[in-house]
Amino acid sequence: MNPWTLNHPRLQPGCRGAWARMAPAISVVLALLLGGPPLLAQGGSGSPMGLLLTWQQDPLTTMTIDWHTGATSTPQEVRYRRVGASDWNAGPTPEEFPFPHVEDARIHRVELVGLEPGSLYEFNLSEGGRNYRFRTMPQDLQRPVRFASGGDVRHEREMMERMNRVVTPYDPDFILWAGDLAYADGLPERAYRWVDFLDVMMRTLITAEGRVIPVLAAPGNHEVRGGYYRNSDAWEPGPEWQREFAPFYYALFAFPGHPGYGVLDFADYLSIVLLDTDHTGPMAGDQTEWLRTTLRDRTHVPHVFPTYHVPAYPSVRSPDGGVSTQVRETWSPLFEAFGVRVAFEAHDHAFKRTHPIRAGAVHPAGVVYMGDGAWGVRNRIIGASHSEPAWYIDRALTDRHFSLVTLHGPHLHILTVNEDGRVIDEFPEAPTMPR
Numbered sequence: 001m002n003p004w005t006l007n008h009p010r011l012q013p014g015c016r017g018a019w020a021r022m023a024p025a026i027s028v029v030l031a032l033l034l035g036g037p038p039l040l041a042q043g044g045s046g047s048p049m050g051l052l053l054t055w056q057q058d059p060l061t062t063m064t065i066d067w068h069t070g071a072t073s074t075p076q077e078v079r080y081r082r083v084g085a086s087d088w089n090a091g092p093t094p095e096e097f098p099f100p101h102v103e104d105a106r107i108h109r110v111e112l113v114g115l116e117p118g119s120l121y122e123f124n125l126s127e128g129g130r131n132y133r134f135r136t137m138p139q140d141l142q143r144p145v146r147f148a149s150g151g152d153v154r155h156e157r158e159m160m161e162r163m164n165r166v167v168t169p170y171d172p173d174f175i176l177w178a179g180d181l182a183y184a185d186g187l188p189e190r191a192y193r194w195v196d197f198l199d200v201m202m203r204t205l206i207t208a209e210g211r212v213i214p215v216l217a218a219p220g221n222h223e224v225r226g227g228y229y230r231n232s233d234a235w236e237p238g239p240e241w242q243r244e245f246a247p248f249y250y251a252l253f254a255f256p257g258h259p260g261y262g263v264l265d266f267a268d269y270l271s272i273v274l275l276d277t278d279h280t281g282p283m284a285g286d287q288t289e290w291l292r293t294t295l296r297d298r299t300h301v302p303h304v305f306p307t308y309h310v311p312a313y314p315s316v317r318s319p320d321g322g323v324s325t326q327v328r329e330t331w332s333p334l335f336e337a338f339g340v341r342v343a344f345e346a347h348d349h350a351f352k353r354t355h356p357i358r359a360g361a362v363h364p365a366g367v368v369y370m371g372d373g374a375w376g377v378r379n380r381i382i383g384a385s386h387s388e389p390a391w392y393i394d395r396a397l398t399d400r401h402f403s404l405v406t407l408h409g410p411h412l413h414i415l416t417v418n419e420d421g422r423v424i425d426e427f428p429e430a431p432t433m434p435r
């Protein structure tokens with residue numbers, strides 16, 4: 001039985017027996033519809049359909065490994081060792097969950113703990129299977145740490161693939177996505193978009209040496225049926241609603257998990273704060289109070305990056321939008337009070353970097369807002385809803401891009417690169433660190 005019996009709109013439930021017999025041919029048709037190679041071309045013995053690395057706890061000493069298979073695949077477990085070591089270690093027994101809305105498919109998850117910081121490991125899922133690699137994060141910033149930041153990842157397979165192929169050679173330690181990932185809108189009939197998304201990751205976010213690049217992702221409106229929690233009469237806090245209305249996001253990303261926001265601390269040099277701009281739960285109340293405490297407790301950390309989907313200072317849409325206004329009124333004062341230098345935003349499908357902003361005005365000690373979510377989506381025109389250029393924009397371009405963030409000691413440097421590999425922005429403009 002093929003593991004990826006998709007609940008695709010063109011595949012009626014009564015056709016599942018036929019699907020098994022016709023799978024190869026249908027796969028080719030699906031591939032054409034999806035604009036990529038046949039899904040069934042992968043997944044032979046011991047080879048997963050998807051592989052997603054992330055962290056749930058300390059990135060110096062742990063790694064969470066997810067892989068995706070069919071229900072009938074051979075039981076697998078993770079074996080791992082430091083590169084250069086002779087003996088393999090057995091990982092813990094994997095947890096197993098259904099892959100939402102994909103018949104027979106499963107998500108397997110292990111969290112490796114007790115690893116050495118700043119080290120390169122290799123792992124596989126079965127004896128004789130392919131060896132992949134991962135690396136743990138260093139104890140400090142004596143070596144530069146790099147991550148690729150962006151959002152709005154996959155309108156079309158080709159767009160995502162093209163950007164990934166520009167990103168991977170930069171060898172980022174991890175990828176940070178600020179929401180709107182596969183554009184499945186939490187809908188069962190769009191599960192195939194996630195299957196394809198994971199397939200693209202397998203093909204393009206593994207480095208030439210076999211290192212799988214970990215991913216952290218915040219929720220966006222396209223992770224949720226209806227886009228925003230308040231559009232659902234059935235909304236209530238907790239996993240039950242999330243499983244129904246944002247099934248893929250919560251099943252596929254171990255971090256932050258429930259309630260949809262969280263902080264990941266890299267020793268005392270970096271904290272990534274993932275936030276939810278009203279998609280799976282409200283900004284106001286618990287989340288904002290949690291943010292206040294989280295930022296207040298990290299004023300000693302030199303690099304703290306709030307990351308969320310709807311921008312405080314949009315490049316395309318009007319800044320008068322309700323969520324944008326709420327971010328500026330409730331979260332920006334916290335960013336300013338507790339020393340945030342840069343916040344990452346998305347949603348508008350263009351590139352923007354704002355002036356530093358404090359108390360609603362340009363200020364040299366203000367917060368720079370970077371975005372605006374154009375990793376692999378059709379661009380929108382800058383300022384489409386502004387009669388004149390917005391006062392807060394320092395630089396904006398209608399271009400697909402990612403931003404490569406480099407941290408070295410106290411220094412921060414952000415290079416933004418478009419899908420052709422061309423540098424379109426550098427911040428700060430006069431870099432203060434060797435590159």
Ligand SMILES: [Fe+2]
Nearest residue numbers: 180220221347
């Ligand atoms: Fe969005």
